[in-house]
Amino acid sequence: MRIGVFVCNCGTNIAGTVDTKRVASEALSFADVVYATNYMYTCSEPGQQEIQRAIGEHGLQGVVVAACSPRMHEPTFRRAVEKAGLNRYMFEMANIREHVSWIGNDREANTQKAIDLVRMAVAKLRFNNPLFSSKMPVNKRLLVIGGGVAGIQAALDCADGGMDVVMVERKQYIGGKMAKLDKTFPTIDCSSCILGPKMVDVSQKENITLYAASEIESISGYIGNFTVQIRKKATYVNWEACTGCGLCTEKCPSKKAADYFNEGLGAARAINIPFPQAIPKKAAIDAQFCRQLNGKKCGVCAKVCPVQAVDFEMKDSIVTEQVGAIIVATGYDLFDHSAYGEYGAGRYPDVISGIQYERILSASGPYGGHIRRPSDGKEPKDIVFISCVGSRDASVGRPYCSGICCMYIAKQAILTRDHLPESNSYVFYMDIRSPGKNYDEFVRRAQEEYGVQYIRGRVGKIYPRGDRMVVQGADTLLGVQVEVEADLVVLATGVESSAGAGELAEKLRISYDQYGFYMESHPKLRPVETNTAGVYLAGACQGPKDIPSSVAQGSAAASKVQSLFAHDTIETNPQVALVNERTCISCGKCIQVCPFGAIQWKELRGGIKKAEVLPTVCQGCGVCNATCPPKAIQLQHATDNQILAEVNELCA
Amino acid sequence: MTDSSPRSSAPADQTAANTQGIKIVGFLCNWCSYGGADTAGVCRFKQPTDLRIVRIPCTGRMDPLFVAKSLIYGMDGVLVSGCHPRDCHYAVGNFYARRRMEALKLFLPFMGIDTRRFRYTWVSASEGQQWQKVVTEFSEEIHRLGPNPGVGPRSGENSKISNGLR
Amino acid sequence: MKRVAYYKGCSLEGLAVEYDRSTRIVCEAFGIELVEIPDWNCCGSTPAHSYDPLLSAALAGRNLAIAADNGCDMVMTPCPGCLKSLKGAQETCEDPQQRKAFVDLVGKDVDGLKTVSLLQLLYEEVGAEALQKAVQRPLTGHVLIPYYGCLLTRPAQKARFDDPENPISMDRLIEATGATAPDFPYKTECCGATYGVTRNDFVGRLGGRILDMAARLGGEAIVVACPLCQQNLDMRQKQINKYYKSAFNLPVPYISQIIGLALGIDPKVLGLNKLCVSPRVLLEDRTQPDQEAQRVGAAVKPGPNQPGGIAGGESIQPS
């Protein structure tokens, strides 16, 4: 190989403490080096031209630039050599600035080190091979998993951009938690007024296909080209036919079905539409409570349905969709406060969770928007809110802050005052976390204008005394124990990852943290991307989030998808692993360790299986390479030979 | 730093004389530690010059044999540095690395190699200062230990590691 | 027959003799052989622990060592305070840093033993079901407040028994006797017994709170499993009434006495006459609701196995 070496002075940045001339002349003595020089600013236009000129003039087949960090200018020089007709991977850099000239003043030692680094780069370059990216077509269909506000936003943004969107929601309706909320902070606008139109849009856009009451069965493929199997759960109602008239619900004799939408505060019928504005507005039977489906005689709904939509024989079905990108927006669940024995472990009917209170406040809720307490339907006079229940609490394994509860407590306390002007609200809090725009002002308003009594301290115990609840807490600012007798206690139960988040992550091959929240590629700079190309995150599935952030993330994820879909093809990174089928012993270890599921079995003729890397999925980490017993799988551009060549040069 | 090894009590001048050609190789992951070393440079944090850095994509790429061979064939110290746990660009590469490097540590004495010659650390791209500290401490340690008596021939043709690992 | 080492503790020698008596009888009734640890010594209680934790460990540990020497693998003590000391000794022994000092003082290690309270023994080794079957004289119609005290189930990592906030073992045993056990919110609240002697006002305040809640829930008696709780709530009930300006008159029997009663054992044998507040009300038979009216205030009918009812029931209450 004919190699050229260019040693950069970088003004005095390098030449100040490194004898670049000597480095270049030493380089000439290395095997295969046919040309070496030093140059003032190699990365400048003239510098790059100098390289291109030398490539032509000396018939160079590989180039080493000894200059700054490759993290800085590798792409620049790669482009430069490419312009001169070399493959961009026939290029290496020696970092003699950040790693040499800037960290020591001993000119002799620096020069020696620079020579070593150039020698290592040359040694590696001898083992370099031209690598070529390939182009793959992009299927411009998007899958959105989860139909909460984040997923809806992402779906609508992409649909508006003209893309086909498939949305999968495991509940019978879309809207997520926000559909259950009464009003929303910090503006106190009605949740269904702002979410409702968006939900309707989802159902009306022609390029959105909605699968409600459905879950992801499996996912295969890779960026630009995923195949998704979707399990449509049996609803026992043919949704093509159902008009949402509600006759069936009216007549259904099974009146004590679980009312999930109202968080257990009311009772539903076995066949129902969870709420009047539900999208899709279709009935479904809760098999657990249906008489007919439990072997008893009924079938009333089938008889009354004007369009014969009820189908007791319905089974789950699987549909397959092809998409090019996936946005995960599966949201969150709420901490189950029965872990708190000292708060009654869920045994006291008048100790409820924040989301239950949200239903109580809601005009479409179980009490028609009148604040009543669940035990006896009385209007409460004293209401206590307790923050950080199942948040910031290491003893229940939830050390993180849920981020939304301080704000929704303030909101609920304000709304309580609006509903019941004679009532008193008390809030036990540890800290108030309200860092959004107009948020702290909102909390201040609760205290200053609405007279909500904030008490700084945690609550030790809640127990009944007579028909009221005693809340025994502390006011740490005063250093005293305090006791409040309350008619109703609202626990701000914390945010936890959505049920089944882990299993879904494994299907998607994305990672999640110890609490089940999905991990972004980079917490600051790639907040909606995952480490699996083509899979993006939006909303509370990534961590606790309020509506504004969830929506912002929905749009951010949508824009990532749009920039991906702006291309008809994508270029692959050729620095991927490659299997030598002759030496592969088919042990499968690489398949086990690959964090991205990039390796699969390939069946050769005669039924022999060999490992095969999917270049589009491989991210180039090299874990497989280090694992493979016969070293049959090699990471291109960082092969064993290349790495050892560098070390070898040093040992010499 | 304190060190109880007999070598550390060697007279200073002898140490200096012996350590002229100390060679340390560092395997740094591209995303965190290589960036950290760059940051240290950009901040002009002065460091000993014995270290030569090999850039690898991820510490998960580290084959323990890279370390073993380096030490057998005459490197005086080997430093492996990657992203902090949970910060791995490739999600879990550094967990694999940690497991392998821990195993390697147990294994080195059987090859007659002082485990102090090998170190595995985590440095992120922003931790220039931390990198300076790691390099300085490790270089000092290797200087105290002096040249690696090694197990293989130290110089000449034979010292070349055969390319490929078998 | 299950053989269990029995660490009585000083209280059961003195102010809680009836607890000792009823414990032995009930265990025997269920085929549990209690082997009293020979020449046992005081566990040192809180005073030893606050002097030096190792003193506490060594004092308690000596008893465990003797139990082990006697071939027992389980040690039961009816006193939760003693239990805490015994468990503390085991913890010290398991702590690598203190193990040597401990073994030097005590003479051997004591890790292998299982240490339990009487309540745990009854709940786990006998069980509510077996108790229910053995009941001769159901306490149906009585409302008994289960009061566990602060130490029996706390802290959870050390007690390793029942729930620290809402224990249910005593509830279940009480229910097995036929009685009703209301959901008592102060099950594990401290009654202030430690300060029985030194801080009478604490007792008044804390004991009063517990008696008050028990009365609000319609309790006829507070059932306890701790000699200190018992003394505090029973012996000092008058002092409490004075402080709290109340007139509580709630008997405070031990769980072993309640079980004994349900088994049909003579109340006197169970030491019920040793209680300061008369437990007479517990002896009313309410199994036939229609006859209840007649029985109120009537002399107690002796149970099938008992010779003479609660002799001296009245006279034990000098007031």
Place this chain on the structure above:
Amino acid sequence: MERTNTLSIQQSRDNDFIREVEEASGQTVSKCYQCGNCMASCVYTFAYDYPVTQIMRLTQLGQRDTVLGSSSIWLCANCQACTTRCPQNIDVAQVMETLRVMSRKANTVSQRDIRVFYDEFLRSVKTFGRVFETGLLPVYNLRTKRPFTDFDLAPRLMWKGKLSFLPARIKKRKKIAQIFEVIKRDRFSKDGKARPEPLSSQTDI
């Protein structure tokens, strides 16, 4: 610490104190985020000079004298409510216990009567191997100059045969006394802190 308006942190902060408490209790005091749950749960808060939450805070700030001289640590009944409910998994009761031990060693026990009672209790254990309840009370009353405490209980207890007039003694009393001696001897050497053993024999066992 006197309650003044300014606490000069650097001057009063004793880092050794924090370390000693953490080592002896095995608890990380800095984990306490001052939520107040311990204070909310502690039924003795009304009697404490510093609620237990503030004891934790003072310990974080290294306020040795204030903490070891507080009445709170001696009024704590070790009831475990705080430990059971601390969201940060701190064994608060253990910290309080550690502080009691330290305050005994430093001879800064604020509650003389409690200390006297404990001393008499231990003296009884040391002498007889068990606690002699009947003997304990009068001695305690005498020494705390409150001769009539619980006077009202005595007749009833006698009547019920619950007070004995002879101390129960165990056989191997020597062994017990020996344990006491060893502990007493090693008590100060263990942590290497040579703090003066309280001089008054009255206040030691």
